[in-house]
Amino acid sequence: MQLKFLNYLPLVxxxxxxxxxxxxxxxxxxxxxxxxxxxxxxxxxxxxEPLAGRGSVVSVVRADGSAEPKPVLVxxxxxxxxxxxxxxxxxxxxxxxxxxxxxYGEKRGWTRMLAVDADGxxxxxxxxxxxxxxxxxxxxxxxxxxxxKDGEDxxxxxxxxxxxxxxxxxxxxQRKGLGVERxxxxxxxxxxxxxxxxxxxxxxxxxxGNVRIMVTRPTTxxxxxxxxxxxxxxxxxxxxxxxxxxxxxxxxxxSGFQAASVDPALDVVYGSEAVNGREGIYRISLDxxxxxxxxxxxxxxxxxxxxxxxRHRRVVGVSWVTDRRHSxxxxxxxxxxxxxxxxxxxDAPLVTFVDSSEDESKLVLLATSDVDPGKYYLFDKQTxxxxxxxxxxxxxxxxxxxxxxxxxxxxxxxxxxPAYLTLPPGSDGKGLPAIVMxxxxxxxxxxxxxxxxxxxxxxxxxxxxxxxxxxxxxxxxEWLGGSGFKSWQQSIGDINDAGKWLIGQGIxxxxxxxxxxxxxxxxxxxxxxxxxxxxxxxxxxxxxxxxLGDLQAEWKSDLSPGTLEAMFGDLSVAQAGSPARHADVxxxxxxxxxxxxxxxxxxxxxxxxxxxxxxxxxSVELVEYKGLDHQLVDGQVRSQxxxxxxxxxxxxxHLPPANP
Numbered sequence: 001m002q003l004k005f006l007n008y009l010p011l012v013x014x015x016x017x018x019x020x021x022x023x024x025x026x027x028x029x030x031x032x033x034x035x036x037x038x039x040x041x042x043x044x045x046x047x048x049e050p051l052a053g054r055g056s057v058v059s060v061v062r063a064d065g066s067a068e069p070k071p072v073l074v075x076x077x078x079x080x081x082x083x084x085x086x087x088x089x090x091x092x093x094x095x096x097x098x099x100x101x102x103x104y105g106e107k108r109g110w111t112r113m114l115a116v117d118a119d120g121x122x123x124x125x126x127x128x129x130x131x132x133x134x135x136x137x138x139x140x141x142x143x144x145x146x147x148x149k150d151g152e153d154x155x156x157x158x159x160x161x162x163x164x165x166x167x168x169x170x171x172x173x174q175r176k177g178l179g180v181e182r183x184x185x186x187x188x189x190x191x192x193x194x195x196x197x198x199x200x201x202x203x204x205x206x207x208x209g210n211v212r213i214m215v216t217r218p219t220t221x222x223x224x225x226x227x228x229x230x231x232x233x234x235x236x237x238x239x240x241x242x243x244x245x246x247x248x249x250x251x252x253x254x255s256g257f258q259a260a261s262v263d264p265a266l267d268v269v270y271g272s273e274a275v276n277g278r279e280g281i282y283r284i285s286l287d288x289x290x291x292x293x294x295x296x297x298x299x300x301x302x303x304x305x306x307x308x309x310x311r312h313r314r315v316v317g318v319s320w321v322t323d324r325r326h327s328x329x330x331x332x333x334x335x336x337x338x339x340x341x342x343x344x345x346x347d348a349p350l351v352t353f354v355d356s357s358e359d360e361s362k363l364v365l366l367a368t369s370d371v372d373p374g375k376y377y378l379f380d381k382q383t384x385x386x387x388x389x390x391x392x393x394x395x396x397x398x399x400x401x402x403x404x405x406x407x408x409x410x411x412x413x414x415x416x417x418p419a420y421l422t423l424p425p426g427s428d429g430k431g432l433p434a435i436v437m438x439x440x441x442x443x444x445x446x447x448x449x450x451x452x453x454x455x456x457x458x459x460x461x462x463x464x465x466x467x468x469x470x471x472x473x474x475x476x477x478e479w480l481g482g483s484g485f486k487s488w489q490q491s492i493g494d495i496n497d498a499g500k501w502l503i504g505q506g507i508x509x510x511x512x513x514x515x516x517x518x519x520x521x522x523x524x525x526x527x528x529x530x531x532x533x534x535x536x537x538x539x540x541x542x543x544x545x546x547x548l549g550d551l552q553a554e555w556k557s558d559l560s561p562g563t564l565e566a567m568f569g570d571l572s573v574a575q576a577g578s579p580a581r582h583a584d585v586x587x588x589x590x591x592x593x594x595x596x597x598x599x600x601x602x603x604x605x606x607x608x609x610x611x612x613x614x615x616x617x618x619s620v621e622l623v624e625y626k627g628l629d630h631q632l633v634d635g636q637v638r639s640q641x642x643x644x645x646x647x648x649x650x651x652x653x654h655l656p657p658a659n660p
Contacts, residue, residue: 021639021640021643022646024456024658025639025640025642025646026639027395027399028396028399028452028455028456028642029452029456029635029636029637029639029641029642030050030393030395030396030639031050031393031634032050032374032393033047033048033049033050033376033390033392033393034050034082034084035047035048035085036048036354036355036364036366036376036389036390037086037087037354037355038087038355038356038357038364038378039089039357040087040089040311040358041090042063042358042359042362043090044061044063044087045060045062045063045364046061046085046093046118047389048082048083049390050635051074051077052635053076053077053635053636054076054078054081054628054633054634054635055075055076055077056074056075056081057073057074057075058073058074058082058085058093058116059071059072060072060093060118060119063362065387072093072117072119073095077633077634079099080097080098080099081097081099081633082095082096082097082098083096084096086144087147088144088148088154088155089185091117091118091119092115092116092153092185092186093117093118094126094144094185095115095116096111096114097113097114098110098111099111099112100597100599103137104137107597107599109139109629110137110138110139110140110141111127111139111140112125112126112127112141113125113144113157114126115185115186124185124186124188126183126185126188127142127159128141128142128159128181128190130162131164134164134165136162138162142158143157144157145157145203145204145205146207146208146211147207147311147312148209149209153184154182154183154185156181156182156193156209157181157183158178158179158180158202158203159178159179160177160178160196161176161178161196162176163175163176175195176198177196177200178201179192179193179194179197180194180211181193193211194211194214197216199216199217199218200215200216201216201217202215203215204259204269205262206264207264207311207313208312211234212233212264213231213232213244213259214232214233215229216229220560227248227250227563228247228248228256229246229247229256229258230246231243231245231258231259232244233259235287235288236264236267236286242288244257244269244284244290245257245259245271245284250566253477254274255273255274257271257272257273257284258272258273259284260306261308261315262286267286267287268286269283270282270283271283271284272304274302274476274477277477278297278298278300278301278302278303278476279302279303279304280294280295280298280303281295281296281297281303281306281318295318296328298322300475301320301322301475301476302320302473302474303318303319304321304473305318305319305320306318307319307327308353309334309353309356309360310355310357310360311358314360315330316330316331316334316353317331317335318330320474321448321474323406323418323448324349324350324448325350325449337379341365341367341386345367347369347372348367348368348369348372348375349367349369350368350369350374351365352367352368354366354376360381361380361382362378362379362380363381364376364377364389365378365379368392368450369450370403370404370422370449370450371402371403371404372401372450373391373392373393373450373452374392375388375389375390375392376389376390376391376392399459400425400459401455401459402423402424403423404420404421404422404448404449404451405423406418406420406448407420409467409498410497410501411470411494411497417467417468417470417494417497417498418467418468418475419446420446420448421463421465421466422451422455422464422465422466423458423463423507424458424461424462424463425459427461427463429463429507430506431506432507432509432512433461433509433512433513433514433649433653433655434464434465434499434509434512434513434514435462435463435465435513435514435515435649436465436495436499436502436514436515436516436528436536437453437454437457437465437466437515437516437517437521438466438467438469438515438521438524438525439468439472439517439520439521440518440522441471441472441484441520442472442483442484442491442520442524443473443483443484444472444473444520445474446467446468453516453518453642454466456646457646460646460658461655461658463502463508465499465501465502467498469484469490469492469494469495470491470494471483471487471490471491483567484520484524485520485548485568485569485573486566486567486573488527488573488577492524492531493531495515495528496528496535499513499535499536500535511537511653512653512655513535513537514536514538514539514540514649514653515540516539516540516541517541517542517544518542518543519542519543519544519545519600519601519630521541521542522541522542522543522545522592523541523544525539525540525541526541526544526590526609527577529579529585530582530585533587533588534587536588537653538588538649538652539588539589539591540590540591540645540648541590541591541592541606541609542593542594542641543594543595543598543630543632544594544606544609545601545605546578546605546606546608546609547574547578547579547581547605547608548573548574548577548578549571549574549575549578550602550604550605550608551601552564552568554602580608580612581612583615583616583618586616589620589621589648590609590613590618590619590620591621591644591645592609592620592622593622593623593625593632593641594606594607594624594625595624595625595629595630596624596625596628597627597628598629600629600630601630603624607622609622621648623641623644625637
């Protein structure tokens with residue numbers, strides 16, 4: 001591992017890109033601040049900020065601004081990546097590190113939890129160390145599921161156990177499965193709290209050190225994960241597990257109560273459940289009565305999130321998305337505060353509670369909008385002062401960003417498809433070069449807010465339309481349908497109809513329409529050309545799926561054949577729905593980007609697509625990024641990608657060069 005103490009930030013020589021990047025590409029490709037957390041006493045902040053390229057640094061800042069930031073931990077991002085930190089007590093910070101290494105001859109992603117003192121000392125690995133005689137390698141280093149009490153050095157962590165070989169041993173540990181330990185982040189002393197259970201997949205605490213919910217997933221006769229999750233609960237001061245609920249899973253659709261968070265004061269568990277095709281928030285009493293209450297539902301959409309605050313993850317409200325994200329606060333004080341905050345930050349209406357001190361007297365907030373990547377703030381309830389901590393993406397401070405408008409357009413069958421339209425600054429919205437940008441997932445959705453890809457292309461003069469095609473989440477079970485893979489005809493049809501709408505409205509010139517997508521969006525960009533080869537004049541696909549059969553083969557060790565077919569369909573779907581199998585019909589040039597260590601979608605998918613297109617004499621370019629995975633977490637690489645994509649689109653759409 002490359003993580004180390006920091007007395008200085010090393011200067012690293014980086015190879016210059018083959019083509020000088022534009023200032024806009026550098027600014028929009030810059031990585032945002034990764035994380036901000038506050039100590040239990042509210043006196044110190046820990047900021048995880050990006051360094052040049054793919055590195056990151058953890059710095060400690062006094063909340064009153066009385067001292068310069070002190071760097072305490074750094075990662076160069078080449079062998080490991082920091083992606084979140086929090087305070088275990090007033091002097092100790094715990095961070096999660098992600099690595100990709102060769103494990104049993106295969107590149108695999110794995111995580112470990114680290115702890116470091118607020119002055120940079122005592123760096124230790126908090127995750128349980130593996131043993132050479134274990135029958136396998138544990139990829140997940142464990143999650144902290146409870147931060148304990150103020151001033152204590154211990155946290156609750158889940159841990160996956162593997163049995164040891166019995167050869168030549170009489171006392172080999174044969175435990176297997178997920179358990180919970182109480183871990184001292186200084187001494188690394190570990191005490192078992194929950195024994196490992198082979199089919200356990202999650203534990204939920206009350207935020208005060210007590211495990212109250214256990215989730216299990218029974219396996220099938222073939223050893224695959226089963227098609228249900230069983231939830232169990234404990235009464236206060238009891239060790240007995242009692243049945244709470246069962247969540248059945250059919251393909252990508254789940255039914256039944258899914259527990260999420262325990263409120264010890266009310267002695268209830270909050271969770272979600274789909275009723276009449278829409279998810280709502282419910283709570284169930286944990287006193288043995290099993291009383292179930294509807295907390296909140298919103299007609300027409302899924303209520304998809306609990307708002308939680310502080311170290312104990314206290315539930316204070318719910319949120320959901322229509323054209324924009326909305327929220328309702330249960331806590332009277334926070335309800336008043338949210339109203340006051342809306343007046344104080346009228347240009348940044350999307351506010352997230354990031355963290356709080358132990359007594360919740362100091363809150364860390366993130367406020368964003370469609371034209372603001374966001375700023376972190378510290379609010380002091382006693383002084384009523386709101387102070388800025390750091391901008392999310394400081395490099396964009398001098399750029400005029402484009403408002404995002406919620407619209408809908410008709411699909412070919414008349415269904416209204418919700419979408420977001422972003423026009424270039426100052427544009428009249430007519431006769432523009434335009435991009436349809438389908439989201440990834442496909443089990444996801446776009447929301448109103450800041451999007452660095454859409455904003456970059458809008459800044460470069462393109463209209464950008466982001467459709468929430470059928471197969472997107474948040475609109476209920478019927479809209480989700482059979483998934484964007486198995487039911488690709490409907491999803492791709494909606495995406496192509498988005499392009500036709502841009503032309504029909506006069507927003508896009510027919511000869512200047514392109515499609516850009518990442519992950520599933522990259523698949524959609526390619527498959528759109530199979531359905532209608534003449535519609536889009538240029539295709540950019542980042543980390544795309546290109547063959548559904550190959551993707552199923554990659555996942556077959558984790559999912560049962562029935563689950564795979566429910567998600568991806570049968571052989572006929574793979575044949576018709578795989579763009580790599582239809583390279584002969586492509587008319588538009590294709591540009592592919594892919595990290596060669598992608599853990600979500602193998603780089604072989606893009607290599608296959610490029611090979612098939614070249615074999616048919618089609619125009620294609622594949623740009624591979626060494627040592628990077630699906631998210632391409634490298635500011636220089638992202639800037640290079642934006643610049644190369646813009647030049648490719650300008651060449652294909654016959655546009656003049658961008659302003660420097």
